[in-house]
Structures are given as structure tokens and as C-alpha cells.
Amino acid sequence: MSTMIEVRNLSKQYDPKHPPAVDNISYDVQAGELFSLLGPNGAGKSTTIGMLCGLLRPTSGDAKIGPYSIRTATLAAKRLIGIVPQEIALYPTLSARQNLHFWGQMYDMQGKALSNRVEEVLDQIGLRERANDRIDTYSGGMKRRVNIGAGLLHRPQVLFMDEPTVGIDPQSRRAILDMTKQLNAEGMTVLYTTHYMEEAQELSHRIGIQDHGKLIALGTLAELTRLVGETDTLKLQVSELADNTETARLDLQLGALPGVRNVTRQADTLTLLIDNANTRLAEVINCCSAVGVHITAIEVHEPNLEQVFLHLTGRALRD
Amino acid sequence: MKKAWIIARKDLMIRFRDGWGVLFLILTPLALTTIMGLAFGGITDNQAELHIPVAIVNRDRGLQSADLENGTAFKLPAALLATGRFTATTEATQTGFPAAGLNFGQVMIEQVFASAGLQTLLQTTVVTDESAARRAVAAGTTYCCVITFPPTLTQALVMGQPLVIPLYSDPARATSAQIVESVLKQVVGQLGGGSALFQISLAQLASSGRLDQIQSSDQLTALFTQIGNQLGVTNTSTTTLGANNSGETGAFTGNSLLQLVTRDVTGTEVAFNILAFFVPAMALIFLGFGASQGVRSILVEEEMGTFARLNAGPLSSGAILLGKLIGVFVICALQFGVLLLAGRFLFQVQWGDPLAVALLAIVTVLAFTGLGLLIATVARDQSQANTLATTINLIFSLVGGSLIPMDRFPAWLQRIAQLTPNYWGMAGFTKLAIGQGLPALTTEISALTIISVFLFGVGLLLYRRRVLR
Ligand SMILES: Nc1ncnc2c1ncn2[C@@H]1O[C@H](COP(=O)(O)OP(=O)(O)OP(=O)(O)O)[C@@H](O)[C@H]1O
Ligand SMILES: [Mg+2]
Numbered sequence: 200m201s202t203m204i205e206v207r208n209l210s211k212q213y214d215p216k217h218p219p220a221v222d223n224i225s226y227d228v229q230a231g232e233l234f235s236l237l238g239p240n241g242a243g244k245s246t247t248i249g250m251l252c253g254l255l256r257p258t259s260g261d262a263k264i265g266p267y268s269i270r271t272a273t274l275a276a277k278r279l280i281g282i283v284p285q286e287i288a289l290y291p292t293l294s295a296r297q298n299l300h301f302w303g304q305m306y307d308m309q310g311k312a313l314s315n316r317v318e319e320v321l322d323q324i325g326l327r328e329r330a331n332d333r334i335d336t337y338s339g340g341m342k343r344r345v346n347i348g349a350g351l352l353h354r355p356q357v358l359f360m361d362e363p364t365v366g367i368d369p370q371s372r373r374a375i376l377d378m379t380k381q382l383n384a385e386g387m388t389v390l391y392t393t394h395y396m397e398e399a400q401e402l403s404h405r406i407g408i409q410d411h412g413k414l415i416a417l418g419t420l421a422e423l424t425r426l427v428g429e430t431d432t433l434k435l436q437v438s439e440l441a442d443n444t445e446t447a448r449l450d451l452q453l454g455a456l457p458g459v460r461n462v463t464r465q466a467d468t469l470t471l472l473i474d475n476a477n478t479r480l481a482e483v484i485n486c487c488s489a490v491g492v493h494i495t496a497i498e499v500h501e502p503n504l505e506q507v508f509l510h511l512t513g514r515a516l517r518d
Numbered sequence: 519m520k521k522a523w524i525i526a527r528k529d530l531m532i533r534f535r536d537g538w539g540v541l542f543l544i545l546t547p548l549a550l551t552t553i554m555g556l557a558f559g560g561i562t563d564n565q566a567e568l569h570i571p572v573a574i575v576n577r578d579r580g581l582q583s584a585d586l587e588n589g590t591a592f593k594l595p596a597a598l599l600a601t602g603r604f605t606a607t608t609e610a611t612q613t614g615f616p617a618a619g620l621n622f623g624q625v626m627i628e629q630v631f632a633s634a635g636l637q638t639l640l641q642t643t644v645v646t647d648e649s650a651a652r653r654a655v656a657a658g659t660t661y662c663c664v665i666t667f668p669p670t671l672t673q674a675l676v677m678g679q680p681l682v683i684p685l686y687s688d689p690a691r692a693t694s695a696q697i698v699e700s701v702l703k704q705v706v707g708q709l710g711g712g713s714a715l716f717q718i719s720l721a722q723l724a725s726s727g728r729l730d731q732i733q734s735s736d737q738l739t740a741l742f743t744q745i746g747n748q749l750g751v752t753n754t755s756t757t758t759l760g761a762n763n764s765g766e767t768g769a770f771t772g773n774s775l776l777q778l779v780t781r782d783v784t785g786t787e788v789a790f791n792i793l794a795f796f797v798p799a800m801a802l803i804f805l806g807f808g809a810s811q812g813v814r815s816i817l818v819e820e821e822m823g824t825f826a827r828l829n830a831g832p833l834s835s836g837a838i839l840l841g842k843l844i845g846v847f848v849i850c851a852l853q854f855g856v857l858l859l860a861g862r863f864l865f866q867v868q869w870g871d872p873l874a875v876a877l878l879a880i881v882t883v884l885a886f887t888g889l890g891l892l893i894a895t896v897a898r899d900q901s902q903a904n905t906l907a908t909t910i911n912l913i914f915s916l917v918g919g920s921l922i923p924m925d926r927f928p929a930w931l932q933r934i935a936q937l938t939p940n941y942w943g944m945a946g947f948t949k950l951a952i953g954q955g956l957p958a959l960t961t962e963i964s965a966l967t968i969i970s971v972f973l974f975g976v977g978l979l980l981y982r983r984r985v986l987r
Contacts, residue, residue, distance in 0.1 A: 252830040278832045288823030290528070292535050304524045305831040349827070 203357055203388040204228035204251065208260035210412075211246050219258065220246040222412035228390060228405075230356075233383040235399040236392040237504060238409035239516055244392040245285055247409070248359045251390070252280050264357060278306075281355030285362045285392075287342045288349075291335035295326055295345045298334060299352060306353035316352055324348045325374070340371025347375065357388045364398065376402065396504035396516055408508060415511050424502040427510045430460060431476035432500040433483065435469040438493035449490045456482055521833045525841025526848065529815060533849055543808045543853050547800035548860055554796040569641040570694045573651040573661040574631065576644060578623025578671040623667035636701060652686050658929030662694045663687040665702060694923070700952040794868075794951030797861030799920040801854055802943045805886050806914065808853050810907035812846030813890035817900040835985040839978075843887060850883045867951055874956040878946045881966035885939035888973025889914075895980035914938040942966045 206226050212219040221243040228234045236244045249255035251262055253273045262269050267276035289298045299317045303309075308316065321327045324344040334342060347363060360379065364372045379402060383389050393399055399406045400420055408416040408423070416423055446464075454462050458474040473479060476499045487494055500506075508516045534540060631642045643661070645651045654660040664686040671683070685702055687695035816839075819825035828838050858879065861867040869875045893910060897903035915921050917931065918940025924932055935941040946962035 254826050254829055274832055277830060280830065282827065282830050284823050284827060286823040288827040290532060290824060292532055301528050305521060305828065305833060307832065
């Protein structure tokens with residue numbers, strides 16, 4: 200496999216008075232890979248994409264798209280890229296068809312080839328019937344789909360998708376995720392940013408976790424979850440306890456069970472960090488019955504990116 | 519630069535879809551022009567009520583000028599000699615010379631400049647101290663111009679000699695000075711050039727058969743006096759005769775020579791049309807709004823994210839800007855053109871030479887596009903650009919003379935005004951409206967070009983800094 204995106208010590212500082220928005224990050228994305236950048240608001244995801252597609256001048260470092268440096272061969276690099284900006288970047292008073300036509304022309308397409316391709320993309324985003332309506336009459340999800348379509352027209356080798364599912368209904372979201380997978384399956388390299396860990400988990404071959412401008416972890420889902428070990432999270436909802444001594448006794452007994460690493464309590468919810476929760480459920484339930492505590496609900500969470508992020512930063516991904 | 523054209527075309531499409539926006543930029547100035555025209559003298563009689571203050575110094579010595587004193591003979595006009603009733607001896611007799619009291623300077627003051635048509639335009643004061651009047655002009659007070667009738671005025675007119683009438687004006691009050699100059703040119707054009715006044719009068723007399731009745735020098739004197747009367751010349755030697763022949767003078771009224779003043783050679787009305795002020799004034803104000811609104815679409819695109827998308831595409835930032843500016847230029851040129859045409863066909867403003875109009879319009883639109891670019895690149899965002907554009911356009915319109923004629927301003931302000939494209943646009947279109955052509959527009963066109971180059975230069979520098987952060 201060849202390297203499609205090569206990021207080397209890339210940094211961007213908008214304002215010397217503030218810490219850099221992107222702080223010395225390096226990674227490679229292989230051709231055909233679907234790579235996600237996961238991070239909370241303000242992590243520097245859009246800034247990274249801005250630099251990679253030649254909109255922002257890096258403060259230091261460099262990146263290559265294919266063989267082309269974004270610093271020295273910007274135009275050639277831009278030709279390989281398609282972008283789906285975070286905000287809807289379309290002309291609201293023009294129709295979807297007119298918008299797609301225009302953006303195609305900006306990527307050197309013309310004539311019959313362009314017209315055919317516009318119809319093809321309209322089919323792909325499922326908006327052929329509404330294609331002659333003005334964009335400002337569309338729903339949020341429809342606009343997002345046209346926004347993606349405009350980035351696909353010229354069949355780019357690399358597609359940058361910057362939080363393409365923000366603020367839309369589950370149905371449109373599903374459609375966009377499926378389309379992303381489809382495009383990748385057809386061989387397109389995709390750099391996908393999101394702050395939804397579910398999306399990163401579902402889509403990506405590999406995930407980079409970005410926070411405060413720094414790349415704090417990088418790997419496959421399995422590699423990343425291994426960072427928090429095999430520890431699962433077990434959430435128990437319990438009936439009211441008789442008195443404090445009983446409560447303390449329960450905490451003590453649960454904490455003494457094999458594999459349990461930590462017990463915390465918040466009102467009627469007990470949270471246990473426990474290795475291989477599924478094999479130890481019976482012991483936990485028995486322990487509760489022994490002290491006369493009635494369990495109303497049980498949830499088991501296998502390690503996920505949320506916990507990885509918590510583990511790495513001490514903060515929740517979404518605050 | 520094919521992509522620049524595509525961007526421009528896209529912008530045109532977007533602008534024309536915004537029907538209200540287009541209406542605002544074209545119908546509003548038309549409506550305002552109509553209202554202004556009605557308020558200042560009406561659309562129908564089209565007379566300007568400008569009252570430009572002008573000082574006139576009359577140094578005309580009639581036929582008693584230096585040349586005559588030096589013994590140069592006054593020759594009778596050709597039409598009289600052609601009757602064959604006068605000989606060379608008539609020329610030499612200076613003492614019994616006919617119409618010795620004739621003073622065209624006086625005639626012009628009393629008849630031409632006092633005529634109803636010109637009085638609404640000019641407010642003339644006859645002064646004797648020429649240098650004091652000139653000082654007043656230079657200081658920007660009392661008078662806008664000083665017209666000096668030279669000592670040889672009458673002689674030159676009667677004998678068809680070249681004539682120079684000095685017009686001393688304040689360059690800072692260019693518009694008014696141009697109006698005065700144009701009036702003066704018309705007057706001189708009629709009175710001068712082959713002593714048109716006499717030639718025409720005599721020709722009229724000849725055609726009515728009255729020249730044939732003239733047999734003697736006395737009768738000739740009576741005739742000249744009659745013509746003088748017709749011109750309103752009043753002096754002791756002519757009043758009595760004029761009074762005696764009052765019945766006969768009536769014969770001339772249908773062809774009053776004074777009408778020549780307000781008609782040009784082709785016979786069309788050349789009185790200044792007040793709408794020739796308001797049409798360019800309103801067109802320029804709304805050109806300012808149109809251009810800044812057009813260039814502001816860069817900021818709109820910046821906020822919509824389409825600007826970033828354009829910049830992420832395989833085209834240079836220069837091509838993007840060029841496309842945007844072509845779009846703005848085309849829209850503004852259309853808008854301005856429609857307003858000029860409306861001025862021509864709705865308000866009867868004569869722009870004259872189409873080439874001159876086109877050239878002036880192009881540099882004017884360029885200058886305003888440059889102004890729009892500068893505003894857009896200076897502004898932080900769209901709403902700031904909006905405020906900035908409104909403020910600058912209003913100030914420029916005011917200072918540049920689009921709202922109030924420049925002459926009401928002190929001289930220093932009028933000089934500052936020369937930094938605005940509004941000033942030069944007004945000056946240029948006023949010149950066109952009073953019948954001047956391309957050669958007279960050199961200053962205006964050059965000034966607008968220089969302003970454009972400056973605005974685009976600074977605008978481009980700021981744009982470059984803005985695009986690549
Ligand atoms: N044009 C700019 N000028 C100054 N600071 C900026 C600019 N754009 C972004 N920043 C700052 O850079 C940091 C990273 O912003 P960025 O938009 O890259 O984050 P993000 O990861 O895309 O966040 P989100 O999930 O909210 O889109 C933030 O602190 C932001 O305030
Ligand atoms: Mg972002």
C-alpha cells in the first residue's frame with residue numbers, strides 16, 4: 200500500500216498569544232484507507248483539514264498529498280483532493296444541479312462529461328427529483344448530501360469530510376455513513392473528522408484522537424481500546440439501601456470481588472470498573488442479594504473510544 | 519482565466535435571481551431623480567435654478583477701441599457693401615460713423631445675461647474692479663468666476679476679428695465653472711465668428727427688402743441704431759431714434775437676436791437641464807452602493823464557506839478575485855448604463871458623444887469597484903463592510919457633490935473632494951451634459967484612472983493577506 204497523506208510535524212498557531220490550534224502532529228494515511236480524526240470541539244480537526252487542503256498556511260511542518268507537498272505544490276495537491284466542509288458551502292439561491300455544475304467546472308470538468316457526472320452524483324445522493332429546487336428550500340440533511348456531492352464530482356483520490364453529520368436526523372446520518380463506506384469501498388481514501396465516537400468506531404480502519412491540537416493516540420479501534428485494558432464498565436441500578444452501614448458493606452464486598460478495579464456510587468447508580476464483566480455478572484448479583492440490595496437494571500459497557508478518551512485526558516469526549 | 523468567467527457568470531446569475539436587489543439598485547435612483555427633478559424646477563421646463571455667482575467686468579470700448587484710435591478703419595459689414603449703395607468713403611468717415619455708441623459688452627450684460635433663461639442659471643454682478651473680483655474667486659468667496667469683456671469686444675464682433683474673453687474661475691468649483699464656460703462659449707459662438715450678429719441681422723434686413731431703401735449715411739446710422747435697440751442698447755444718440763421707430767422695431771421681434779443665445783447652431787435648446795445634475799448624482803450614489811454590495815459578496819461567500827471551497831479548488835486566489843470583480847463590474851456597468859439611458863430617454867439629458875460617455879462610465883465604474891474592493895478587504899466581516907460602505911458612500915456622495923452642488927462648500931473641502939471618485943464622476947458627466955466631448959474629459963478620466971489604480975492596488979494587497987492565513 201502506498202501513502203496517500205503524509206503529515207509531518209504540522210503546526211498551526213493563529214495567534215501567538217494562544218496555544219497552537221494544531222500542535223506538531225505527524226501521521227500517514229494509506230491509499231484506500233478510511234481514517235478518522237476524533238476529537239472534541241476546538242481540538243483542531245478543521246484546522247488540520249484546512250492546512251491539508253491548502254486553505255491555511257502551516258505555521259511549521261509540511262504535509263504531502265500523494266507526491267505533492269501542500270507548501271510547494273499546492274495546486275497539484277489540490278487537484279487530488281475533494282472536500283466536504285464542516286459548514287454547508289453551497290449557493291443557497293441556486294439549485295442543487297446548478298451548484299454541482301458550478302463546482303464541477305471549478306475542478307476543470309465541462310460539457311457532456313460534467314452533465315453526466317452531475318446526474319450520477321444526484322442519483323448517488325438521492326436528490327434527483329429535487330435537483331432543480333433552490334438549496335435554501337432543502338432540509339438540513341438534504342443540504343448536507345449536496346454538500347458531499349459537490350466534493351465528489353471530480354472523483355478525487357482523497358476526500359476530506361469534516362464532521363459531515365453534524366446536526367441532522369438519524370436517517371440522513373445513516374445515509375451519509377453508508378455513502379462514506381461505499382466511497383471508501385470503491386477505493387477512495389477518506390479522511391473523516393467527527394466528535395461522535397460511534398461514527399469513528401463504525402467507519403474507520405484507523406482512528407487518530409486529537410485534543411488541544413495534539414494527536415494523543417493513533418491506531419485501530421482494537422489497538423486503542425487496549426490502552427484501557429480489558430476492563431469493562433458495569434452499571435448497576437439499585438433499590439434504596441436501608442442504612443449507611445449496609446451501603447458501606449456492599450461497597451466493600453463488591454470491591455473485594457476478583458477483577459473489580461473500582462467502585463463508585465452516584466445516588467442509586469453503582470459504577471464498577473471490572474475485568475471481563477460478562478464472566479463475573481453472577482458473583483456481582485449474588486453479592487448484592489446477600490446484603491439485601493435489590494437490582495433494578497444492569498448495563499455492561501465494553502471498552503470504547505469514550506473510555507479511551509477519558510483514560511487519556513481525564514475528561515469526557517462530550518462535555 | 520476561464521474559471522474567472524465562470525465565477526462571474528455564477529455571480530450574475532445569483533444577483534439577477536435577487537429581483538428585489540436589482541430593483542433597488544435601478545428603480546430607487548430613478549425614483550429619487552424624478553423627485554429631485556420635480557423639487558428643483560420641474561421635469562417639464564427642465565430649467566436649472568443654480569444661481570451660480572458670476573462677476574462681469576465690462577471693459578468693452580465699443581467701436582472706439584484702441585485700433586480705431588490708431589487709425590485703423592472700421593469696415594462696413596459685407597452684407598451692406600453688397601447692396602452696392604456704400605463706397606469706400608463711407609468706411610473712412612469715423613466722425614459720422616454709424617452706431618458709434620454700440621457696446622456689445624453692455625448688450626450682453628443687459629440682455630443676454632439678464633435673460634430669464636440664464637438668470638436661473640447664473641447670478642451676475644457687474645463689477646469694475648477686476649482684480650478684487652479675481653481675489654474673491656481665488657479665496658472661494660462671493661464669486662465662482664469672473665468674466666472679463668475685453669476692450670475690443672464690439673469691434674471684434676462687428677469686424678469678425680478673433681476674440682478672447684477671459685474667464686477666471688476656481689478649479690475647485692469645476693462643475694459651476696464648466697457651466698459658466700459653456701454658457702459663455704455659446705454666447706461668444708453666437709456673437710463672434712465672422713461677426714455673426716451683424717451679418718445675420720443684415721441678412722434678415724436684406725431679405726425683407728429693407729436694405730434697398732437705405733440711401734444715405736444717416737439712414738445707415740438709423741439702421742444700426744435700430745439693431746442696437748433690438749439688442750437693448752441704450753444711449754443718448756440712439757434712444758430718440760429708437761423711440762421714433764418703435765413701430766418698426768416691432769418688425770424684428772419675431773426674430774429677436776437674443777434668442778440666438780439660448781440656441782446653438784443646430785437650433786436645439788442648450789439651456790442647462792437640472793436633471794443633468796441629478797441623473798449622474800443619483801447614478802453615482804447608487805453605483806457606490808451597487809459596487810460595494812457586489813464586492814461584499816466576497817465576504818458573504820467567506821461566511822457561507824463557499825469562498826474556502828473555491829480556494830480549496832485547483833485555481834489561484836487571483837482567478838477567484840478576478841471572477842468576483844468581473845461579476846461586480848458587469849453588474850455595475852449594467853446598472854450605471856441603465857441609469858444613464860434613463861437620464862437620456864426619461865429625463866432628456868443629452869450626454870453627447872457615446873464614446874466619451876462609455877469611456878467615462880467605464881473608468882467611473884472601475885473606480886467604484888475598486889472602492890468596493892478596498893472596503894470589503896478592510897472590513898472584518900460582512901456586517902462591518904456594510905456599515906463601512908454605507909458611511910463611506912454617504913460621505914463621498916456629499917463631499918463629492920452628488921447631494922449638494924459643490925459650490926456651497928468651502929474651497930478646502932472642495933479640494934479634499936477631489937480624492938473621491940464621486941467628484942470626478944460628477945464633473946465628467948456635468949461636462950458631457952453641457953455639451954462637451956472627449957477632449958474636455960481628459961482630467962476626469964485620468965483622475966478616475968489614478969483613483970482606480972490606487973484603490974485596486976491597496977485592495978489587492980489586503981486581499982492577499984486575507985486569503986492566505
Ligand atoms: N480563523 C481562526 N482564527 C483564530 N483562531 C481559530 C480560527 N479557527 C479556529 N481557531 C481556533 O483554533 C482552535 C481549533 O479550532 P478548529 O475549528 O480547528 O477545531 P475543530 O476540532 O474543528 O472543532 P469543532 O469540532 O468545533 O469543529 C480553536 O481553539 C479555535 O478557536
Ligand atoms: Mg471543525
